[in-house]
Amino acid sequence: TRRDVENKVVGVVGVAQDVTETKKHDRAVAAMANELRQLIDSANAPIFGIDIDGNVNEWNKKNADITGFEKEEAIGKPLVSTFIHVKLREAVQEVMENALKGNETSNYELEFRTKSNEIRYLLVNATTRRDPDGIIVGVLGVAQDVTESSKNDRAVATMANELRQLIETANAPIFGIDVNGNVTEWNLKTAEITGFNKEEAMGKPLVSAFIVPKLRRSVQEVLDNALQGKETSNYELEFRTKSNEIRYLLVNATTRRDDDYNIVGVVGVAQDVTESSKNDRGVAAMGHELRQLV
Numbered sequence: 001t002r003r004d005v006e007n008k009v010v011g012v013v014g015v016a017q018d019v020t021e022t023k024k025h026d027r028a029v030a031a032m033a034n035e036l037r038q039l040i041d042s043a044n045a046p047i048f049g050i051d052i053d054g055n056v057n058e059w060n061k062k063n064a065d066i067t068g069f070e071k072e073e074a075i076g077k078p079l080v081s082t083f084i085h086v087k088l089r090e091a092v093q094e095v096m097e098n099a100l101k102g103n104e105t106s107n108y109e110l111e112f113r114t115k116s117n118e119i120r121y122l123l124v125n126a127t128t129r130r131d132p133d134g135i136i137v138g139v140l141g142v143a144q145d146v147t148e149s150s151k152n153d154r155a156v157a158t159m160a161n162e163l164r165q166l167i168e169t170a171n172a173p174i175f176g177i178d179v180n181g182n183v184t185e186w187n188l189k190t191a192e193i194t195g196f197n198k199e200e201a202m203g204k205p206l207v208s209a210f211i212v213p214k215l216r217r218s219v220q221e222v223l224d225n226a227l228q229g230k231e232t233s234n235y236e237l238e239f240r241t242k243s244n245e246i247r248y249l250l251v252n253a254t255t256r257r258d259d260d261y262n263i264v265g266v267v268g269v270a271q272d273v274t275e276s277s278k279n280d281r282g283v284a285a286m287g288h289e290l291r292q293l294v
Helices: 020-042 061-067 079-083 086-099 147-169 188-194 206-210 213-226 274-293
Strands: 009-011 047-051 056-059 105-113 119-130 136-145 174-178 183-186 232-240 246-257 263-272
Touching: 047 061, 056 079, 061 105, 061 119, 079 086, 086 105, 086 119, 119 147, 174 188, 188 232, 188 246, 206 213, 213 232, 213 246, 246 274
Parallel strands: none
Antiparallel strands: 047 056, 047 136, 105 119, 119 136, 174 183, 174 263, 232 246, 246 263
16 A cells, blocks of 8 residues: 555555566476376376375276276275285385385386286386475386286296196106206106115216216217207116116107207106116027027
């Protein structure tokens, strides 16, 4: 209010501040925040967030699609105890707590429990969330749904485990070597036949440690061929047992390859023909004696 010398109101004085730029900046920030909000909500990747207490404060449409829980059902709920599979809760809690301390985690696989009690596997990047002053206010998880590939990986792992058990318990001697000729596979039947248990055999050079001297060169050649991709079937070799007896094995030497098809060793699947071999040798000896008599 403007007054004269007699304190009568004679007008108004306005003192202004030009906030045009500030206002433009605020609107730009608001527009950007709105775009980011829309981006998060409509992203084709599951995105969720928690506050410093671990309660959900971000839950986009993709996350809702995957879990079956709508945003309204998820917001405010404790993420770990509500949506994470029981067996992983402790580990996931640790990941979240680390992110709340500024220690972020990349490509962490967690198991989300869906509304229909199924399991979805998500590969998550847990990013620390901060306010404009740099104070940590929560965690944002940007994920990738890897359920199908994870199921496939688990199926492959299960199959590998079954094959491992099959090899271990097979009623045929099975042994393997790496590219240097050292033992990498030695099943129970091989241990039973030779008298050397797995711990005694693993890492030992197969040929010099277990093959009789007279056959070492030819057996080495068979294994070298298999290491070049040239496999051999029904090759008879003589294993030296722990008690210095000889066991005759009829072996198929198969090239072993890794996922990239690189040769990494040889697997020998054998048949113990000791008794029949001894019998054949006995018959051959008798035949030789009869030949001499005649």
